[in-house]
């Protein structure tokens with residue numbers, strides 16, 4: 001057990017949030033479909049359809065194989081989402097979190113997600129938010145852009161490039177930290193802790209190390225914002241995601257019994273572990 005500067009203890013073994021209200025919300029998506037659980041925290045974990053098996057002890061894992069033999073796998077670039085990515089971001093999100101939906105509901109979901117992203121999200125003053133994408137097959141000169149550096153449309157960069165590649169994975173990182181306990185009598189927002197949500201990789205691209213790359217980039221982004229830690233909620237019934245985050249150095253936070261601990265708003269049946277990782281701030285990317 002080690003301690004993280006939050007006044008809470010960190011267990012490296014199992015996830016435990018001793019709060020029965022583990023239902024709750026997704027802070028940065030505007031979905032309102034009653035049928036669905038929180039899209040960021042799916043109750044159903046789609047199984048991957050890759051050709052590799054997860055690593056057993058001492059055996060090289062699938063995503064490690066891709067790291068070792070990059071030649072046989074297409075190049076994956078992780079970057080900030082731009083305007084031209086928005087439909088594929090919506091598709092990746094919906095197909096990963098709502099795989100059971102079929103036409104026409106799946107189409108409505110994608111349009112809803114797209115509108116939410118383009119409309120933008122209201123962020124408290126000083127908060128940052130970035131949607132990262134992992135793209136495959138972006139071969140031509142990445143330097144040729146239309147639009148402007150400083151212009152943002154919703155969660156997207158206002159510039160775009162006709163050679164955009166294909167979005168295979170997504171991740172949102174922000175500094176909103178809605179799910180952390182507030183500080184002091186004024187209940188001030190905690191600063192310096194970035195929050196990851198909406199991690200999704202298209203089913204046919206899973207177990208190739210894409211989520212690992214997205215997380216690494218999110219950590220670099222958080223460091224560049226001056227954050228000292230990064231956190232997330234993970235559905236306890238999502239063993240693949242838990243393994244991913246533990247493998248990347250996240251540890252489960254044990255919330256003290258009776259603590260007034262904010263929870264993501266989703267279906268009341270979903271239980272989450274809150275996971276956190278301290279960032280090595282000397283390694284600014």
Ligand SMILES: CC(=O)SCCNC(=O)CCNC(=O)[C@H](O)C(C)(C)COP(=O)(O)OP(=O)(O)OC[C@H]1O[C@@H](n2cnc3c(N)ncnc32)[C@H](O)[C@@H]1OP(=O)(O)O
Nearest residue numbers: 055061062063198199200201206207208209211212240244
């Ligand atoms: C904070 C949040 O947003 S939680 C929500 C997480 N998202 C989802 O559940 C959506 C549906 N699932 C997905 O999109 C994907 O399966 C993800 C995001 C969980 C994983 O994406 P991937 O690109 O496949 O992960 P990646 O290839 O980087 O895996 C890295 C390691 O994580 C672990 N891992 C990932 N998926 C699995 C799995 N299904 N079963 C077991 N271990 C897994 C493995 O240790 C893997 O290493 P290995 O392949 O060398 O054994």
